[in-house]
Amino acid sequence: MAKYLLQRVLYMLITLFIVASVTFFLMKLIPGSPFNNFEKLTEVQRNILLDKYNLNDPVPVQYLHYMENMVKGDLGISFQFDNTPVTTLLSNRIGPSATLGFEAMLFGSIIGIFLGVIAALKQNTWVDYGSTFLAVVGKSVPSFIFAGLLQYYVAVKWGWLPVMFWRGPEYTILPTIALAMFPISIAARFMRTEMIEVLGSDYITLAKAKGASFWQISIKHALRNALIPVVTVLGPLAVSLMTGSLVIERIFSIPGLGEQFVKSISVNDYPVIMGTNILFAVLFVVIILVVDILYGIIDPRIRISGGKTK
Amino acid sequence: MKKSKLSLLLVLSLVLSMFLAACSGGKDTSKDTGKDKGTDKGAATEQLADSQELNVLESAEIPSLDSVMNQDVLGGTILGAINEGLYRLDPDQKVIPGVADGMPTYNDDKTVLTIKLKKEAKWSNGDPVTADDFVFAWQRAIDPKTASPYGPYFMMGKIKNATEITEGKAKLEDLGIKAIDPNTLEITLTGPIPYIESYLTFSLFYPQNKKFVTEKGADFAKDAANLVYNGPFKMTKWDGPTATEWTVEKNDTYWNAKDVTLTKINFNVSKDGQASANAFTAGETDITPKLSQAAILSQFEGTKDLLRYQEPSIWWLKMNEKIPALKNKNIRKAIALSVDKKALVDDVLANGSIAADFLVPKGFAFLDNKDFRDTAGTYLKTNKEEAKKLWEQGLKELGVKEVSLVYVGQDTEAAKTTDAFIKDQLEKNLPGLKLTIESVPFKIRIAREDKEDYGLLMGGWGPDYADPMTYMDLWVTGGGQNHMDYGNPEFDKLINSANKELALKPQDRWKALQDAEKILLEDDAAIAPLYQRSSNLLVNQKVKGFAHHAFGAEYSYQWIKILKK
Secondary structure, eight states, X not given: OHHHHHXXXXXXXXXXXXXXXXXXXXXXXXXXXXXXXXXXXXXXXXXXXXXXXXXTSOHHHHHHHHHHHHHTTOOOBOTTTTTOBHHHHHHHHHHHHHHHHHHHHHHHHHHHHHHXXXXXXXTTSHHHHHHHHHHHHHHHSOHHHHHHHHIIIIIIISOOSOSSOOXXXXXXXXXXXXXXXXXXXXXXXXXXXXXXXXXXXXXXXXXXXXXXXXHIIIXXXXXXXXXXXXXHHHHHHHHHHHTOOHHHHHHTTOOOHHHHHHHHHHTTOHHHHHHHHHHHHHHHHHHHHHHHHHHHHHOGGGOOBTTBOO | OOOOOOOTTHHHHHHHHHHHGGGOOOOSOOOOOTTOSSOOOOOTTOOBOSOOEEEEEESSOOOOOOTTTOOOHHHHHHHHHHOOOSEEEOTTSOEEESSBSSSOEEOTTSOEEEEEBOTTOBOTTSOBOOHHHHHHHHHHHHOTTTOOSSHHHHHTTTBTTHHHHHTTSSOGGGSSEEEEETTEEEEEBSSOOTTHHHHTTSGGGOOOOHHHHHXXXXXXXXXXXXXXXXXXXXXXXXXXXXXXXXXXXXXXXXXXXXXXXXXXXXXXXXXXXXXXXXXXXXXXXXXXXXXXXXXXXXXTTXXXXXXXXXXXXXXXXXXXXTSHHHHSHHHHHHHHHHSOHHHIIIIIIOSSOEEOSSSSOTTTOEEXXXXXXXXSOOOOOOOHHHHHHHHHHHHHHHTOSOEEEEEEEESSHHHHHHHHHHHHHHHHHSTTEEEEEEEEOHHHHHHHHHTTOOSEEEEEEOOSSSSTHHHHGGGSTTOTTTOSOOOOHHHHXXXXXXXXXXXXXXXXXXXXXHHHHHIIIIITOOEEEEEEEEEEEEBOTTEEOOEEOSSSSSEEOTTOEEBOO
């Protein structure tokens, strides 16, 4: 197990290095300058700015410089936020996004798995159809529609919850629900399909023959085995939820990463683009590793130990 | 300043608003609600509310509060609230003294200004605001080591020796600003500047407390604790450029604190138009950011909450004369005449913007209280018949039957709709014209313009200072903003004389600029002006004295009073 982990961490580092390098050169292909009103400046004025931020160096030199600083943990300073280190920006902004993503993930997977399970157990009844309908709606209607409707009705019309901002637990409820619609539908759909498949398998028949109760069969035998594919899709989904949603963050005025990332690209804020991308990549590779480890916990058949099977 | 139609999520909000706006059916358009302009002392029935605390939404973070480094409109607005320069704009856009004690005195050729400072002007740490604080800030702004993005842009060619310092040919001390004594400032210009007084209202020219800035070093302006204030308000909460909320409170050390009624303003960032409107409806904010989407505005059309005014920003089609077809004057004129501007502003934009048959916007530049626009003509009014004739004539002159052009526009949904409308208009009215729209992000549009890599380009311009020249000198032959290969010696001559020998003769200068505008539009059809944009925001009716400005600080909060409802 230790050897496996070590190997995985090594691969992770290589992945990150490639992601950082590719991002760097792709980013330099975006036309335009990172400075506002740059087009109004004279050659002399432009050079003063470019020199200050080392943007007059050849791109490979800039690359080496960046990689060297990155290894030291210095991600540079943002252009759009005067003199703010990228690390400060990211650490300030990841909190709300991660909190929201985590809540949506938790809420979404619990509701989704529950819906999927009951849909499978009550296959071809109104419960099944209802849950399937909900799943289709959740997947096909974009979250900004939910967000907008929730904000308008729950907050503005009925006044039950705050309209926007990020000031306490009650402020997270509406965005969490809006953001959770997608994981709910994904979890419900996968769960239903897998449950139906598992429920039809031989070992369930065997368990039934042995006289196991309905709940024992459903929870202990069927649910556990049906969870594998769900965990596989929910892992990466968790990352994308926790790194922030542009739409939800805009509508509910949440100071998160999602909005920030998109804006940094459109204004050519190079250090922020790099920093955010690297952060996302780190989260992704870590989550993928966690998912792989979870497989082993959920299903003993998948446990890995240096090539030997237990 | 170039304006970006920053409504990334317009389509989203649009779809959404269709759900929400279904019930509200505002019909008539309220015209400029200019009454909300602060000088309403007379009304005796007005009773102040017990709480003078205001809640405001802004659509972005403040990128910088170092007045020397700031290049952002919001930054300028907030700096105007917490700091003060020599002069500021009043609610009617007149220049009034700030730290300066009265208007400047000039030498004979109007190149040297002597300005007395108010003795009672103080920083929030108790230091007096002195002439040295101005000298320090200005030198910092032009120092190449500071790399201020706007310092050289605002000073070169205007303040004596600024260009030389930037090029390394003069020392910082040679900059045309001297402290005669702690309360007297002498500013030397490279030549007379007719609009110098309003120019000095820009935050770049604000003073900075030398002792404070030097002491803080790299930490200066990092957050509220690392700032010092001499304006009507002081920042009591601001965690730095990434903060999405901040608070200003009345500054009791301000020389005119007795006239500031508000005790506190809470700012929050909301980037989504519909969400901001929702917050307004729910009473969570008193003032929203600018809202531009027709679908949102239609919910408030005709209500007293909607504040609408024309901002001095003009949108136009640039025509690149490097393309042989666009070198032809008749072709250009045909294009300029064939877009139905009225339909564009009424049906497509539907946000109070007005059709522009001119270059210098309405309600922006005044001489002896007369609007530049009122004394000048209108040009290139939509005329489809005439357009068709000119088009055919142009095609004949070129010896072709078809013209294909690349049309560069922005990638926001609002821009795409406008561009599609214009394409449809042009192709329908000018047989044989084929346009390919390329919708690109703002920065890329700028880069394409810079490289003259377009046929037609949708662009706009907002003023850098309160004078028609800010729109006119863009088009001189080889000018830094021309980017379309336009040139007319006659036009150049008029602009040059307005800058030089007519600088001291305001009436003649005005005339020269109006003649130049006529050459540019009527004679040459160098660009096709389309519309003057309007600003729309929601302001709670209990808020009186909210002032908006045409350039520099966008709004002033210091004259606001909150009334009992």
